[in-house]
Amino acid sequence: MPAHETAVVRSAEAAANGTHGDAAMMRRASFGLATVLAAELHARTGGVAGRAVVLLVGSGGNGGDALWAGAFLARRGVAVTAVLLVPDRAHPAGLAALLRSGGRVGTEVLGADLVVDGIVGLSARGPLRPAAAALVDQVRSPVVAVDSPSGVDPDTGVSDGPAVSAAVTVTFGGLKPVHLLNAGACGRTVVVDMPFALPPARLGALSRTDVGALWPVPGAADDKYTQGVVGVVAGSATYPGAAVLCTGAAVTATSGMVRYAGSGREAVLARFPEVVAVDEVADAGRVQAWVAGPGLGTGAHALGVLRHVLDSDVPVLLDADAITVVGEHPELLERPAPTLLTPHAGEFARLTGSAPTADRVASVRAASAELGVTLLLKGATTIVADRDGRVLVNPATTSWVSTAGAGDLLSGLVGALLAAGLDPLHAAAAGAHVHVLAAELAAVSAGTGAPVSASPVLEHLRAAVRTVRGDVWEDQRR
Numbered sequence: 001m002p003a004h005e006t007a008v009v010r011s012a013e014a015a016a017n018g019t020h021g022d023a024a025m026m027r028r029a030s031f032g033l034a035t036v037l038a039a040e041l042h043a044r045t046g047g048v049a050g051r052a053v054v055l056l057v058g059s060g061g062n063g064g065d066a067l068w069a070g071a072f073l074a075r076r077g078v079a080v081t082a083v084l085l086v087p088d089r090a091h092p093a094g095l096a097a098l099l100r101s102g103g104r105v106g107t108e109v110l111g112a113d114l115v116v117d118g119i120v121g122l123s124a125r126g127p128l129r130p131a132a133a134a135l136v137d138q139v140r141s142p143v144v145a146v147d148s149p150s151g152v153d154p155d156t157g158v159s160d161g162p163a164v165s166a167a168v169t170v171t172f173g174g175l176k177p178v179h180l181l182n183a184g185a186c187g188r189t190v191v192v193d194m195p196f197a198l199p200p201a202r203l204g205a206l207s208r209t210d211v212g213a214l215w216p217v218p219g220a221a222d223d224k225y226t227q228g229v230v231g232v233v234a235g236s237a238t239y240p241g242a243a244v245l246c247t248g249a250a251v252t253a254t255s256g257m258v259r260y261a262g263s264g265r266e267a268v269l270a271r272f273p274e275v276v277a278v279d280e281v282a283d284a285g286r287v288q289a290w291v292a293g294p295g296l297g298t299g300a301h302a303l304g305v306l307r308h309v310l311d312s313d314v315p316v317l318l319d320a321d322a323i324t325v326v327g328e329h330p331e332l333l334e335r336p337a338p339t340l341l342t343p344h345a346g347e348f349a350r351l352t353g354s355a356p357t358a359d360r361v362a363s364v365r366a367a368s369a370e371l372g373v374t375l376l377l378k379g380a381t382t383i384v385a386d387r388d389g390r391v392l393v394n395p396a397t398t399s400w401v402s403t404a405g406a407g408d409l410l411s412g413l414v415g416a417l418l419a420a421g422l423d424p425l426h427a428a429a430a431g432a433h434v435h436v437l438a439a440e441l442a443a444v445s446a447g448t449g450a451p452v453s454a455s456p457v458l459e460h461l462r463a464a465v466r467t468v469r470g471d472v473w474e475d476q477r478r
């Protein structure tokens with residue numbers, strides 16, 4: 001699922017406007033919008049004719065879309081009222097079409113079955129101006145946003161003031177960053193097909209089917225070594241649980257083999273006898289990827305362990321304490337093999353010297369290029385940036401995974417994918433997807449959502465892998 005920055009979309013639109021004409025482009029977009037609005041009215045009220053829709057209309061193309069869609073709905077018997085933010089600057093052809101179709105201009109926002117947010121779209125800049133913010137404040141009905149919820153920056157997903165919270169967002173020609181970065185404000189996003197092609201995107205998200213297709217499973221000729229062996233160095237006397245959770249996630253993620261080195265050896269073996277466990281990392285044996293850091297500590301022992309794994313020629317994932325240590329010893333990151341770091345915001349600040357800015361994608365992209373590593377920034381929306389500027393995000397659906405120990409699971413999960421041969425960008429994004437899904441499955445396994453902790457999330461990792469592989473598996477068997 002690629003998402004394109006507004007400047008890229010605007011230039012593709014401008015070229016298509018030259019070929020098809022602005023008016024035809026807007027009618028096409030707004031017909032798609034009207035179709036979604038009618039379906040939404042039907043789903044919510046059982047019908048379309050006789051229902052009430054209020055259009056919030058700004059002075060740009062976004063308002064024009066809303067007016068044209070209102071005209072289509074009015075012809076189907078919907079009572080459509082347009083509330084015009086700047087009456088003498090409303091899109092003239094759209095307003096004329098609405099009035100011709102039986103719609104009207106008014107000021108009342110309350111009482112609608114649906115509100116259409118056409119205040120601002122892709123040209124929105126900065127917080128909403130006071131009149132627009134006051135209009136948004138009056139909304140009590142479910143909102144369908146045109147292109148982007150007003151008050152939320154379409155390129156960063158950030159809102160600095162009052163903003164629309166939409167049930168559905170209808171966008172044109174392809175996703176924009178806001179749809180991935182602030183999925184909470186967009187609700188369900190629907191893309192209306194448009195007659196323009198977009199270049200390859202630098203930002204995107206993996207769909208559930210993408211993750212299923214990437215997930216490594218043994219082939220007919222595989223043995224335990226060919227599937228990739230992951231080595232885990234985690235846990236300490238203070239944090240023995242981190243060793244169990246991190247190693248357990250690695251055991252669960254793939255079918256190959258997991259090696260463990262550290263003071264949590266006995267605790268790990270008690271829970272996962274299939275792990276090959278030793279006390280010292282130097283005795284661990286050959287692996288195809290290392291995971292180091294959860295609960296490891298930040299002292300001389302941790303530094304020695306990190307020197308050992310980073311000196312290897314295989315991919316290394318560093319999490320938690322390991323990030324703090326390399327923050328103090330950045331020279332450790334200078335290595336030819338891939339390195340993936342998975343900080344939360346505090347660790348990101350320790351690593352780079354400053355906290356991520358509101359434009360989290362820009363912050364992570366810059367730090368990844370600067371440090372020459374792949375970076376996964378944890379948060380409600382997970383952002384993964386590769387050194388070449390490509391970014392994959394895992395949009396926030398729920399926050400069930402925000403629980404102590406969940407980070408230990410994520411590092412084990414992603415490390416196993418690295419050992420299986422996925423590149424760091426895709427390993428991190430696929431792991432993040434399954435991690436969140438496992439938490440959701442754990443929370444709702446008994447029906448209604450209930451609080452979860454890391455252990456039940458670990459127990460639901462296999463169910464999550466089965467869920468993402470569902471479609472792919474059916475395809476393969478056909």
Ligand SMILES: NC(=O)C1=CN([C@@H]2O[C@H](COP(=O)(O)OP(=O)(O)OC[C@H]3O[C@@H](n4cnc5c(N)ncnc54)[C@H](O)[C@@H]3O)[C@@H](O)[C@H]2O)[C@@H](O)CC1
Binds near residue numbers: 022026029123
């Ligand atoms: N071919 C095209 O160009 C198409 C464009 N379409 C629509 O056109 C929109 C872009 O149209 P425009 O460039 O006119 O831009 P917008 O409609 O996004 O916004 C421009 C208007 O919003 C005002 N504005 C900007 N920031 C504001 C703020 N913070 N608070 C209050 N008002 C603010 C501006 O003064 C201007 O009047 C897209 O989002 C899309 O919905 C669609 O019709 C599809 C086809």
